[in-house]
Amino acid sequence: MNDSAYTTEPTAAAQPDRDLDDPMVSVENLKKHFPLFEGIFQKKAGEVRAVDGVSFSIAEGETFGLVGESGSGKTTTGRSMLRLTEPTSGRVEIDGQNVVDLSDGELKRFRRNMQIVHQDPASSLNPRHRVKSIIEAPLKIHDYGDSEARLERVEELLDMVDLPREFMYRYPGQLSGGQKQRVGIARAVALNPKFVVLDEPTSALDVSVQARIINILEEIQEEFGITYLFITHDLSLLKNVADRIGVMYLGRLVEVGDVDSVFGSPQHPYSRALLSAISTISEEDELAKPDRITLDGEVPDPREKPSGCAFRSRCAHEFDACAVEEPELYERGPDQVARCFLHDDRFEEGAEWE
Amino acid sequence: MSTKTSLPFFDTESAARKERIRQLKRGFRTFAGNKLSLVGLAMILTLVVAALLAPYIAPFPEHAGAGVYFDQASEPPSATHLMGTDTTGRDIFSRVLFGARLSLLMSGIVLSIAISIGVTLGLIAGYLGGTTNTVIMRVTDIFLAIPPTLLAMAVVAATGASLFNVMVAIAFSWWSWYARLVQGEVLSIKEDEFIESSRALGSGWVRTTFKEILPNVVSPITVKATLDMGFVILVGAGLSFLGLGAQPPTPTWGAMIAQGRNYVTSFWWIAVFPGLAISFAVLGFNFIGDGLRDVLDVEVD
Amino acid sequence: MADPILEVKNLHVHFETHDGTAEVINGIDFSIDRGETAALVGETGCGKSVTVKSIMGLLPSATIPEGEIRYKGEDVLSLSDAERHSRRGKEMSMIMQDPMTSLNPVLTVGEQMMDVLKWQGRPRLSLSKLVRDTLSTGAKAEHRTRAIEMLGEVEISAPERVFESYPVELSGGMRQRVLIAIALLSEPDLLIADEPGTALDVTTEAKVLDLLDELVEERDTSVLYITHDLGVAREVSDRINVMYAGEIVEQAPTADLFANPQHPYTRGLLESIPTLSTGIGDGIEGHLPDYTNPPAGCRFADRCPHAEAACHEAYPYPRQTGPDHATACHLFEGLPARERHESLATDPVNIGTAPWLTGGDAPGDISADGGTDQ
Structure with a gap:
């Protein structure tokens, strides 16, 4: 952790440039604000800034991990990117196309390029449809061949996710959680999308099943060069699947960087606290993470975000400036930025970091 | 190694069929767990068979229409006339059998119309929400506020009494229950992730509503329709009792009771047996409906 | 295994289903020594929750064809319902998994805690006692003090305010703390914790587990942890039983x-x-x-x-x-x-x-x- 080697100049919207020459996915200043209504007349009484200016990019065939606790806005980010919820503002470019600009009809057609795997396989598959018609749905919607060609494709997809072909005649209720999630994956990749959002794809599953699902996702990525956005609250999992990660807190990215850099040397107090809270199964891992840092309180109500740095209410390093303005993303390595004044030369307190 | 070996080898279609049968068996066991639903099933099967075979099993099929047989008028139940005869000498048992046909047919047609309208409107209102929902549901509320018999009477008064008019009239007042039921179901199903998955795949609202949501509201509709079969028979009988339904000599149960109501004290069988037939049908459908409710695990109303 | 507080011997639990008898627990043995923290680790459907519910006597629809559950040497399976009830809550208590649903939403935290203090270990109160308790401001004040004290012990910073709050007004972590406080109110000798913290965020979960660890250490309470997470089991327990x-x-x-x-x-x-x-x-x-x-x-x-x-x-x-x-x-x-x-x-x-x-x-x-x- 030799910070001295890194520049501590504040650079506005500093972005690592390793992957940015020609990214498959790039998000610029994405915002999603939910209006709040009050009283019997449903008067607008403010808004929740669930996603408040998020920017990152993902290179083709790579996995970007988005991590954060509940209320961080990680899932809303993923859903806004696919316009499953309309973003308030911002730009989401997928394979060169700004998704936010698409008309409804264009969007429907474009959906073949971007897909999502939901968290809960029990509720993301229609209980009244057989596996075959579930996997076939995207093929039908996007006019993929005749019924024979579609059947062939369904079989191919079942092979891909390692499910016996016979399963196409089953209903989701007859499958285990892991098997359901494989069906969800097969459906998502049915049309060879360029980009897939994986929204906590394994958090409803047991670990022994999770490992299988992760392996399948990695195999598919390797073979078809799909770009993933992996949303999760599980840092140890992310360490194993992501190439780069972004840490979210109350709608903002507080740290972005190469996975090894962020795990090796977290540059934001929140990332560090998250890492320290991981439960481990070996001494080796125990040593690989920071000592337990206990944060004050809990994540504040998103309606009442603290001024300045949103994390300051729980931060052990808080000082005067934190309440006044929000820190920029400071460059902390070749591919690592963190949103914390401790990295600002203007403040002497920066010395306390280590 | 393990998946492939741990799965029993099976032939695709037959395994799927076997599983289906297993589920049906399990469903039937739940259904049969409630003895009354079995009784109901037996009652309705009897009724359906009787209705289908009426021309063959009725001892006097010609009595279904008009006819005057004064030599055997107003005879009490006997071996030849199981339910006796009416004031013009027609065999009541034969007429009740033919009445079953009309009742079941009418109920079935009324509910088909009501369900088609109600379910479509309910699906659209629930899924699209917003103004569409408000407009459809307020109209539904208005129809819910008018008693079906009253509405039917008004329609028949305006269009003339006939079986067809009565059916349209009842259907017209009945759809609102289905609209409300389905809209409520849709509101909860809409929150399920598979609806978002479907949107994420690029499907439009028509496909999402009819392909994804509709199959999930079939159970409550089935239960409600079963229970309603009986009620519609009841309303239909009421209307024909008032002379608003099928006109004599058509053997509807309601009209038969109306015909016998003046002789209840002297020739009780003329009104009582058609009345029992109505109770029999209504009770049978209710018993089945309750059993189905347990099997399908839904709540109606 | 010098002085086990809880011994489970050859426990079998069966359920009747449509497809026949389900042999959900098939002869398990384990024990917890006094002051020890044991973990029961397994994945979904392995029977860990069923095991716990049999210990607590909360499985009305199951049959236990064989086996013994000894609490302080006494076979609880042979006790009457009333006797079991008197042990539940007072001698052993349980922290449920989901802090969102385990608290009654229409009662304040205080009311729920006072209820526990009033009823603990008693299957029923005589009417006169109930009336006396309700009228006696002395007992009430005592209970209130005790409850607020307990909320302080689970490191809730404004215990008086939380005492008056409804569960919805509290965050997930707060509710989990309240549940811990309620479970510890009666100073149980055995605490059963069913995946505490699983429903919480990682940083909050870590804090809650640390806190629980401290509290049981202080009191020398024996704990049975139910978890699917070997990492958590490693952090909190002295002994692990892996269930499959x-x-x-x-x-x-x-x-x-x-x-x-x-x-x-x-x-x-x-x-x-x-x-x-x-x-x-x-x-x-x-x-x-x-x-x-x-x-x-x-x-x-x-x-x-x-x-x-x-x-x-x-x-x-x-x-x-x-x-x-x-x-x-x-x-x-x-x-x-x-x-x-x-x-x-x-x-x-x-x-x-x-x-x-x-x-x-x-x-x-x-x-x-x-x-x-x-």
């Missing part, structure tokens, strides 16, 4: 289990957990056996990479593989850990030694070839 398909497949002191995991299921589970240093394994293929028609032999054999034909036939009774380590697997030799299995041991099944032991790999090296490579 209604059986305990391995039990050992925590450090020993991680240093020398023996049962193929334990090893598969450990390998599946994503780690910071060694990566993520292949997971375990297949699924739980059908409880209504369980295999005659080893219930894990279908998914086990080391299974031989004999494993499907012969019951792998738990055997002593170390001074304080028992494993239910034919790959290991050892005296039966339970007397009742001695007859089975006269004709041991020989399927060789565990490959990771003969292959030269260090016993603790879980990343070695112990998984389900295909």
